[in-house]
Amino acid sequence: GDSVTQMEGPVTLSEEAFLTINCTYTATGYPSLFWYVQYPGEGLQLLLKATKADDKGSNKGFEATYRKETTSFHLEKGSVQVSDSAVYFCALNSGGYQKVTFGIGTKLQVIP
Amino acid sequence: DTAVSQTPKYLVTQMGNDKSIKCEQNLGHDTMYWYKQDSKKFLKIMFSYNNKELIINETVPNRFSPKSPDKAHLNLHINSLELGDSAVYFCASSHGQGVTIYFGEGSWLTVV
Numbered sequence: 001g002d003s004v005t006q007m008e009g010p011v012t013l014s015e016e017a018f019l020t021i022n023c024t025y026t027a028t029g030y031p032s033l034f035w036y037v038q039y040p041g042e043g044l045q046l047l048l049k050a051t052k053a054d055d056k057g058s059n060k061g062f063e064a065t066y067r068k069e070t071t072s073f074h075l076e077k078g079s080v081q082v083s084d085s086a087v088y089f090c091a092l093n094s095g096g097y098q099k100v101t102f103g104i105g106t107k108l109q110v111i112p
Numbered sequence: 113d114t115a116v117s118q119t120p121k122y123l124v125t126q127m128g129n130d131k132s133i134k135c136e137q138n139l140g141h142d143t144m145y146w147y148k149q150d151s152k153k154f155l156k157i158m159f160s161y162n163n164k165e166l167i168i169n170e171t172v173p174n175r176f177s178p179k180s181p182d183k184a185h186l187n188l189h190i191n192s193l194e195l196g197d198s199a200v201y202f203c204a205s206s207h208g209q210g211v212t213i214y215f216g217e218g219s220w221l222t223v224v
Contacts, residue, residue: 034212038153043116043202043215087153093211099160099168100213105153 002027006090006103013080013110021075021106023064023090031094033057033066033073038087038105047075047088080110115139116216118203124222125193132189133219135203143167144186145213146178147202155202161186193223 006023013019025031032051036044048057053068062077073090090103118135125131137144145168146158159178160168166178175191190197203216 032211036215043217044155044204045215046212049212089155099157102155105155107153 002031002092002094002099002101004090004092004101004103006088006106008104009087009107011106011108013108015082015110015112016079017110019075019077019080019084019108021088021090021108023073023075023103025071025073025090025092027071027092027094027101029094030068031092033064034091034093034100035062035064035073035075036089036091036102038089040086044089080108082110082112084108085110116203116205116214118201118216118219120219121217122220122222124224127193127195127223129193130189130191131193131221132187133201133203133221134185134187135216136185137203137205137214138184139205139207139214141205141207141214142183143206144180144183145204145206146186146188147204147215149200149202149218151199159186159188190221195223197221198223 003026034049035047037047038044048059050057050066056065064075087105087107089105093100116137143162145160158172161180164180177189180186200218204213206213
């Protein structure tokens with residue numbers, strides 16, 4: 001079955017540091033890949049997505065590239081801010097009836 | 113305007129009680145979901161409805177019963193609440209396959 005593996009947090013960074021949160025997946029076919037973000041006390045929001053190999057999703061300074069050869073979709077940001085502190089979820093949808101598989105979530109804490 | 117709204121946001125209740133969480137989406141989507149997030153932030157799908165038909169029913173106790181009166185609504189009723197039911201319950205919706213899921217802000221259920 002489908003699965004998503006992402007690094008377990010928490011990840012603590014200083015403001016303006018470089019961020020990488022690793023995500024790898026196992027899926028049948030050609031899934032769509034997503035990063036969702038959950039700020040404290042809120043629901044999940046889509047951060048970015050990629051629907052085919054070599055696509056790059058980007059939003060709010062975050063980027064992730066769909067790498068089929070390594071089955072990865074790592075999240076990166078060049079310079080994090082305190083406001084980026086949240087839980088980040090990698091997810092995939094390999095089609096069928098919209099059954100999205102989520103990773104365990106990685107908590108990011110950015111300190112001033 | 114809120115796209116996916118769920119009520120109540122907070123619910124504290126005693127063991128053995130029956131409670132409902134309501135969800136409505138105004139996005140015109142054809143698929144709605146209930147997810148459960150535990151204290152470690154792990155997100156697990158419970159149910160999915162497409163055009164009012166149940167299409168995903170994960171291993172969930174039969175004390176949990178979803179009801180979809182129409183495409184825009186998916187309510188969750190829980191009978192005989194147990195301590196282990198304490199969690200955050202997220203309603204979500206989507207349209208089509210392999211596309212973005214939109215989440216509500218969550219309902220924090222505490223069973224005492």
